[in-house]
Amino acid sequence: MEGKKILIVDDEEDILEMLAYNFNKEGLRVSKAANGAEAIETAEKTRPDIILLDVMLPDMDGISVCETLRKKPAFKNTLILFLSARGEDYSQVAGYNAGADDYIVKPIRIKILMHKVKVLLDRVAVPAAESLTGISINPERFSISMNGKETIIPKKEFELLSLLMSVPHKVFRREEILNDVWGDTYIGDRTIDVHIRKLREKFGSDVIQTVKGVGYKFMG
């Protein structure tokens, strides 16, 4: 798990430092945040592989932070692990509903926590370096580079391509695409196709492959 990035969010200075110290010692690149707004901002900036998120924060609660992040395609596959003092069920369930990958009840047993983080990080697919297609993505600029040439593409196209590229070769089901790119707004079936078509127009018809009856995949 060396070299992976972790973001730790907790308003208690002591805990924050203790965790940061331990994970840093394990070779992770640690960033920190003490409240929800800061957490989202830092997450955008550092793109961590995993986020430890305290449920109770001074400004907004961790659940909301998690939900906010999960809406962005970039954080679709980021691991999020809740830390909480509350033992109540509803909180845990709410956490999982918000898209958590795990839930740890305080007081934190550092060994167990590190184990969980390790297990989770090990499982995550490696983000795949430069792709064979010569296509790479620039999240800050909403742009795509293809063999060095940079193209700015519309938001929806960008989100769709980001999603597909997040796990090259994985087949994303239409349903999954709808959820991740369009969320709650309901759109017709053909809308996805049209966006796929536009992407193929721009980057070649080989980069996205159709799996009939299932969905689409990016050919890393």
Added chain:
Amino acid sequence: MEGKKILIVDDEEDILEMLAYNFNKEGLRVSKAANGAEAIETAEKTRPDIILLDVMLPDMDGISVCETLRKKPAFKNTLILFLSARGEDYSQVAGYNAGADDYIVKPIRIKILMHKVKVLLDRVAVPAAESLTGISINPERFSISMNGKETIIPKKEFELLSLLMSVPHKVFRREEILNDVWGDTYIGDRTIDVHIRKLREKFGSDVIQTVKGVGYKFMG
């Protein structure tokens, strides 16, 4: 997570039944075991995707069961989730060391447990055990790899081959195949043959063997 296989191991009849009922309702294919020996035997037979394993069993403890399974290549990537009444750290750490993917402390909150199982099952990109035939299956990609070459195959063919490969060497009766792959939709007898043929065309005629009057088997 529909269609995935779960093995539940617990010596308490009530808990076993309760869990089986709930997971069955969610569309998982459930098998059960009440002790360690039975657990290993059933695991071999059904090749579950995930195992819920009580730490305390009448014959051997769950940790040993887990270690035993993890030694076999077939279970290298099977998810194993411990259930335990003990709250002590050492037990949890021992669990993780034995190769557990998660650890739940009783009393079981069914909602939380189901969430964990769901998250785990969703995330796993089964790297697929290499078989003797050199054929392996990539569920995420809807593809089959044969000696390193990857082929995307149509949905029905994929489902059929997945089924046969789920328990190599087991003869699947036509009736069973109909149920698992086609569910409620009724199709003629020849349809199965045709799909088998297409698979043989793609991967060689040796990989699937006919057992006349009964069904087909994958030659793991």
Added chain:
DNA sequence: GTCAATATTAATTTAATGTTAACCACAATT
């Protein structure tokens, strides 16, 4: 050798996706 089961092949049907153009909302430009 007979007969039922399966293999094979091609033809057909079905369902999913591709394509195009039109439309609307909204932002940018003059």
Added chain:
DNA sequence: AATTGTGGTTAACATTAAATTAATATTGAC
């Protein structure tokens, strides 16, 4: 304010891959 441009969605229709069936040949158990 009117005009133009851009992005997003939809609808109608075309196209294609996949699934199924149907017809015929072959196989293997008895």
